[in-house]
Amino acid sequence: MALMTGAEYIESLRKLNTQVYMFGQKIENWVDHPIIRPSINCVAITYDLAHDAEHADLMTATSNLTGNKINRFSHLHQSTDDLRKKVKMQRLLGQKTASCFQRCVGMDAFNSVFSTTYECDKAHGTNYHENFKKYLTYVQDNDLVVDGAMTDPKGDRGLAQGAQADPDLFVHIVEKREDGIVVRGAKAHQTGSINSHEHLIMPTQAVSEDDKQYAVAFAVPSDAEGLFMVYGRQSCDTRKLEKDADVDLGNKKFGGQEALVVFDDVFVPNDRVFMCEEYDFAGMLVERFAGYHRQSYGGCKVGVGDVVIGAAALAADYNGAQKASHIKDKLIEMTHLNETLYCCGIACSAEGYPTEAGNYQIDLLLANVCKQNVTRFPYEIVRLAEDIAGGLMVTMPSQADFRSELKVPTKSDMSLGEWTTKFFKGVAGVSTENRMRILRFLENICLGASAVGYRTESMHGAGSPQAQRIMIARQGNIAAKKELAKVIAGIVD
Amino acid sequence: MRVGVKFCGGCNPRYDRSGELDKILDHFAKDSDDFAKDHSETGKALFGFAKDGGVYDVMLVICGCNNQCASTDEYTFDKKISVGETGNIPSVVRLITQYRDEEAQ
Numbered sequence: 001m002a003l004m005t006g007a008e009y010i011e012s013l014r015k016l017n018t019q020v021y022m023f024g025q026k027i028e029n030w031v032d033h034p035i036i037r038p039s040i041n042c043v044a045i046t047y048d049l050a051h052d053a054e055h056a057d058l059m060t061a062t063s064n065l066t067g068n069k070i071n072r073f074s075h076l077h078q079s080t081d082d083l084r085k086k087v088k089m090q091r092l093l094g095q096k097t098a099s100c101f102q103r104c105v106g107m108d109a110f111n112s113v114f115s116t117t118y119e120c121d122k123a124h125g126t127n128y129h130e131n132f133k134k135y136l137t138y139v140q141d142n143d144l145v146v147d148g149a150m151t152d153p154k155g156d157r158g159l160a161q162g163a164q165a166d167p168d169l170f171v172h173i174v175e176k177r178e179d180g181i182v183v184r185g186a187k188a189h190q191t192g193s194i195n196s197h198e199h200l201i202m203p204t205q206a207v208s209e210d211d212k213q214y215a216v217a218f219a220v221p222s223d224a225e226g227l228f229m230v231y232g233r234q235s236c237d238t239r240k241l242e243k244d245a246d247v248d249l250g251n252k253k254f255g256g257q258e259a260l261v262v263f264d265d266v267f268v269p270n271d272r273v274f275m276c277e278e279y280d281f282a283g284m285l286v287e288r289f290a291g292y293h294r295q296s297y298g299g300c301k302v303g304v305g306d307v308v309i310g311a312a313a314l315a316a317d318y319n320g321a322q323k324a325s326h327i328k329d330k331l332i333e334m335t336h337l338n339e340t341l342y343c344c345g346i347a348c349s350a351e352g353y354p355t356e357a358g359n360y361q362i363d364l365l366l367a368n369v370c371k372q373n374v375t376r377f378p379y380e381i382v383r384l385a386e387d388i389a390g391g392l393m394v395t396m397p398s399q400a401d402f403r404s405e406l407k408v409p410t411k412s413d414m415s416l417g418e419w420t421t422k423f424f425k426g427v428a429g430v431s432t433e434n435r436m437r438i439l440r441f442l443e444n445i446c447l448g449a450s451a452v453g454y455r456t457e458s459m460h461g462a463g464s465p466q467a468q469r470i471m472i473a474r475q476g477n478i479a480a481k482k483e484l485a486k487v488i489a490g491i492v493d
Numbered sequence: 494m495r496v497g498v499k500f501c502g503g504c505n506p507r508y509d510r511s512g513e514l515d516k517i518l519d520h521f522a523k524d525s526d527d528f529a530k531d532h533s534e535t536g537k538a539l540f541g542f543a544k545d546g547g548v549y550d551v552m553l554v555i556c557g558c559n560n561q562c563a564s565t566d567e568y569t570f571d572k573k574i575s576v577g578e579t580g581n582i583p584s585v586v587r588l589i590t591q592y593r594d595e596e597a598q
């Protein structure tokens with residue numbers, strides 16, 4: 001099958017029988033739901049840009065499995081060049097959507113499951129790698145979106161999987177049958193899960209022998225029997241339900257999406273099982289996925305940062321403050337922080353290496369440094385953006401006030417729209433509406449619905465800061481650094 | 494002469510890549526003003542987007558920065574002109590003119 005267009009992708013979602021709940025209700029037509037649709041538009045652009053001559057070089061790749069042209073999101077990285085192009089593609093998509101475009105988790109899962117199953121088969125004589133190659137060929141041939149699902153609800157963080165009061169707080173095997181397995185549990189915070197054709201499930205953390213039923217990896221269609229999703233609400237989300245919602249949304253077309261995905265005894269046939277109690281490989285799979293995903297943030301959040309910097313610069317232009325030296329300096333600082341994140345994404349890609357299975361893995365230390373910076377710099381970037389934007393970003397009246405024809409009974413006999421438009425005018429030549437639009441965009445990204453993707457996802461997505469610090473400590477080799485210091489200082493033990 | 498045009502993916506272009514292509518095409522408007530020309534004609538530089546598996550006399554690769562990461566593995570061509578940061582237009586035009594005129598001789 002040829003690469004789908006965005007419109008074809010949206011139509012393909014309608015064919016699925018995905019079970020979606022939101023605000024306490026079952027949502028039948030979730031594809032056209034005003035709260036969900038912006039996140040679907042975001043995924044759709046990953047399809048459209050693959051057909052765009054100005055972007056196809058990043059958006060597509062040649063499959064090592066079939067030799068066919070595929071969307072890069074379903075590609076197994078064949079070189080450090082592929083790793084770099086992944087980051088570049090993510091930056092591009094961040095620029096185009098100013099949101100989370102949701103397809104990275106699947107790509108990161110493909111690459112980590114591919115290499116881990118190879119090594120697991122070698123150790124255990126299993127057949128997971130062939131299973132996975134067959135599955136990925138199906139995904140590539142049909143140009144599908146796959147949710148890479150790792151994070152379990154986890155209950156009491158101080159307890160291991162099997163010690164939880166409720167055994168379902170981590171996804172686990174409840175039955176092993178001749179023809180497959182039955183799984184139960186849930187995955188939380190799942191990016192783009194509702195918009196995905198398929199789910200690829202991985203363990204959330206290392207597993208001990210006692211808890212081996214939690215060492216499980218598999219793939220199921222999003223509308224598998226026993227599977228349902230509960231949409232995660234976002235700050236200011238009901239603005240999308242308002243009549244003629246436009247300016248107040250800040251980003252009308254695009255948005256992110258996270259959901260709780262519940263598995264209530266879901267059957268998985270044998271050829272879609274990629275790990276079944278091989279607990280000694282759970283940690284490897286988690287570490288590899290986390291590594292790729294920490295690299296991803298050095299691309300996607302940089303692209304969003306590009307738009308934030310542009311918006312802050314426009315806000316200054318529209319205020320007439322653009323020539324002030326501190327404004328120029330703040331824009332330089334924002335650019336410096338943003339490009340530093342990009343440097344990290346490119347560096348951990350350039351230093352990548354081939355796995356035993358042949359696909360390329362990122363440099364783990366540099367990827368963790370990348371993500372650690374991502375837990376900080378976007379916060380400083382939005383702080384500077386809020387500084388440049390001014391207080392109006394959070395105090396201006398609504399779109400309905402600006403457009404209101406309601407006469408205010410005072411001497412001037414002007415409408416509410418005329419009053420608000422008059423008092424919120426900035427420089428000559430820029431309409432009040434355009435000034436409001438850029439401020440609403442900044443509000444949305446700094447503390448509205450898009451802050452989920454730009455701020456809190458930067459903090460916790462691909463692991464909370466401490467998770468990276470543990471990896472940095474493990475990879476940092478302080479002992480060797482001590483030796484360096486001893487030699488220079490002339491210390492002989 | 495058939496010129497296959499390829500853009501890099503455009504993650505962080507330092508200039509307007511399609512604007513630069515337009516400027517190059519303007520120079521050869523007399524040869525043909527149809528960008529989608531997909532064949533070769535001696536003495537004329539005919540441009541079109543490169544297609545996978547396509548065979549070209551010249552590949553014109555327009556990249557947004559000097560890293561010039563666009564891949565050209567999927568095409569066959571005699572000569573390649575790769576444009577990095579802007580400022581190269583006169584030399585690109587000179588080269589394409591030279592190749593076209595050499596071919597015509």
Ligand SMILES: Cc1cc2nc3c(=O)[nH]c(=O)nc-3n(C[C@H](O)[C@H](O)[C@H](O)COP(=O)(O)OP(=O)(O)OC[C@H]3O[C@@H](n4cnc5c(N)ncnc54)[C@H](O)[C@@H]3O)c2cc1C
Pocket residue numbers: 105148149150151153154157158188189190191192258452453456457460461462463464465466467
């Ligand atoms: C917007 C967004 C999108 C996401 N998308 C995906 C996705 O698509 N797929 C996916 O699989 N996951 C996704 N995640 C999940 C992400 O990986 C987790 O949020 C992250 O791993 C942290 O887990 P948590 O949210 O449960 O936080 P918690 O585990 O509750 O952590 C809260 C704090 O407690 C600390 N803590 C937790 N456990 C311990 C412990 N045992 N010892 C010491 N300190 C501890 C943490 O370091 C942190 O500071 C997403 C998250 C967000 C916010």
